Amino acid sequence: MSIEESEYLKMVTSLYSIPFTIAISGNVHRSDFLYIDTRTGVPLLYHWDQGESQCITPGNEPVMGCAALHNAKPWVVFAKDVGGTEDYAIYFADYSSNKITQITKGTIGRLTELFWASDSTWVVIGCDKQEYYVTVLSRDGSRKNVFTTDQQIVTATYDDQRRLAATAVGRGPGTKIAIIDVQKGNVEWISESDESEDTFPFVYPEKGYLGYITDVSGKTEIVVCSIKTLKVLNRFSVPGDIGILPGMGNVTWKDDDTIFVGVAKDAQVSPRLLTISDGKWSDPLADISVLLSTCTKDGPVWIGSSFSQPLCVQTLKNGKVITLIQPEYTGEYISGESHWYTSFDGQKIQGWLLRNPDPEAPLLISCHGGPNFATLNMWAQGIQELVQAGYHVFAPNFRGSTTFGPEFKMLNVGDIGGGDLLDVLHGAHYAMNILGITEKPAIVGGSYGGYLVLQALTTQPVEWAGGVAIVPWVDLVETHELADAHYKALDIYLMGGTPEEKPELYRDRSPATHIEKLKSPVLIIHGENDPRCPLQPVKKFYEKAKELNLPVELETLKDEGHGAARIPNMIKMVILQLDFLKTLF
Numbered sequence: 062m063s064i065e066e067s068e069y070l071k072m073v074t075s076l077y078s079i080p081f082t083i084a085i086s087g088n089v090h091r092s093d094f095l096y097i098d099t100r101t102g103v104p105l106l107y108h109w110d111q112g113e114s115q116c117i118t119p120g121n122e123p124v125m126g127c128a129a130l131h132n133a134k135p136w137v138v139f140a141k142d143v144g145g146t147e148d149y150a151i152y153f154a155d156y157s158s159n160k161i162t163q164i165t166k167g168t169i170g171r172l173t174e175l176f177w178a179s180d181s182t183w184v185v186i187g188c189d190k191q192e193y194y195v196t197v198l199s200r201d202g203s204r205k206n207v208f209t210t211d212q213q214i215v216t217a218t219y220d221d222q223r224r225l226a227a228t229a230v231g232r233g234p235g236t237k238i239a240i241i242d243v244q245k246g247n248v249e250w251i252s253e254s255d256e257s258e259d260t261f262p263f264v265y266p267e268k269g270y271l272g273y274i275t276d277v278s279g280k281t282e283i284v285v286c287s288i289k290t291l292k293v294l295n296r297f298s299v300p301g302d303i304g305i306l307p308g309m310g311n312v313t314w315k316d317d318d319t320i321f322v323g324v325a326k327d328a329q330v331s332p333r334l335l336t337i338s339d340g341k342w343s344d345p346l347a348d349i350s351v352l353l354s355t356c357t358k359d360g361p362v363w364i365g366s367s368f369s370q371p372l373c374v375q376t377l378k379n380g381k382v383i384t385l386i387q388p389e390y391t392g393e394y395i396s397g398e399s400h401w402y403t404s405f406d407g408q409k410i411q412g413w414l415l416r417n418p419d420p421e422a423p424l425l426i427s428c429h430g431g432p433n434f435a436t437l438n439m440w441a442q443g444i445q446e447l448v449q450a451g452y453h454v455f456a457p458n459f460r461g462s463t464t465f466g467p468e469f470k471m472l473n474v475g476d477i478g479g480g481d482l483l484d485v486l487h488g489a490h491y492a493m494n495i496l497g498i499t500e501k502p503a504i505v506g507g508s509y510g511g512y513l514v515l516q517a518l519t520t521q522p523v524e525w526a527g528g529v530a531i532v533p534w535v536d537l538v539e540t541h542e543l544a545d546a547h548y549k550a551l552d553i554y555l556m557g558g559t560p561e562e563k564p565e566l567y568r569d570r571s572p573a574t575h576i577e578k579l580k581s582p583v584l585i586i587h588g589e590n591d592p593r594c595p596l597q598p599v600k601k602f603y604e605k606a607k608e609l610n611l612p613v614e615l616e617t618l619k620d621e622g623h624g625a626a627r628i629p630n631m632i633k634m635v636i637l638q639l640d641f642l643k644t645l646f
Contacts, residue, residue, distance in 0.1 A: 329438045428509075461481050503526045535573045
């Protein structure tokens, strides 16, 4: 059956007609800002100014990378890949003349951040196959590396007055802050301890303040110091976490006495203010979860949503929250219930239950990606369509998830596809019990969640009716060999070592190792250019399944990477999933 003939087409098309705002970037010297959304069906870069939006990158090519706005001129620098490869080229745009030119000579790998250093130079932070770099890029395309490392750099900031880049180097315990003079190449380091994770640096150049996040006390703290002398000026306990993904910290200066923070606690991210003169926290500014944030001359701007509120853009002005961009939606709203249950070892696990109006609807277990992420009280997580298609959905925030404290985030390091997968199974049993369901559930997920789907179906074969795995890992060794510097470092962090150091763990935690145990049907959906979870091992898994006459289906998306960037492909991916799930019940 074609996508156009699916019974789910109208519902899914309606949901995905809502523009998704997926990135935002401001400049503390200006009131306007940049954002990326999908209103045309393709993520494009827009300039927002006094209620008016101008598309900077018209056309049909998705723009998913970093972008930065010049301090005063109508100039933008942004990154763009081709086909979801995450190998980016950097472009300059003058939006007053609608002129775009490519700066780099070809592509330069995966990017973390872009900053204006002068009218004709930029500080670029990213990685290639071998290493991470901090480089100065000139308008003629030439580059000068000022810092390189084989560790990850997933968060960074830039002091344009002192020409200092502050980057968090590493992943997990031992992560520290490098203060890099981009003119001289000198590096100073901040480390609270050999075991602390010191990350998410953010600067206030006018005062020379550097803030960063540490877990040295076992809880999350904000530290404020002088970026010049590194002398600590104050420390503040955070009533929750900061990061929801390694590169998504939601912490920025509002002014010299106020920090805007997305406080992440128990799968919600509340926008709040911290006053540094007295250490007081505001109440949540809005009843939504913050996905991304930035700061302009007029104050913080953030993207937020909830299960029943599509993604919108809000700001704080004169003490009041104002919605700047609000998509229209007249369809069904589904709310989420927060539940806690006990896992196999006594660990308490939180999960979200979204109920279908039909109490006898089948149950789906939804696994988030990351694994250092969470299913948040947020709109754009691929759950709404499952509920509206006729399912109850339970989304467990298994060990390794963020927003539950530093210790919980580390619980699956060296044990991926182990304890976290048992958390998922116990969550399924919990949800079945409270819903009064005896029929086996199906399991769905993307990225790391897709990996958990395959690991569940191959190592817990009698527990599941089947599942859908979107862009999964299947062979951890081969995936590591194909990865760039970023994902090699991620593998080593999650596994506690390299494939040479931990060969049995890499083998045992690969779904490909256990493929012969597979009993229930599974659909794999994969982008043909995916650099994070490469297609080659997935094809081998599929071909092996066909040899063994196992119920595995594979659908690939042309010119897409880790998931789908274009709305028509997102709709196709969802309908493929829903049509397949219908065959399981």
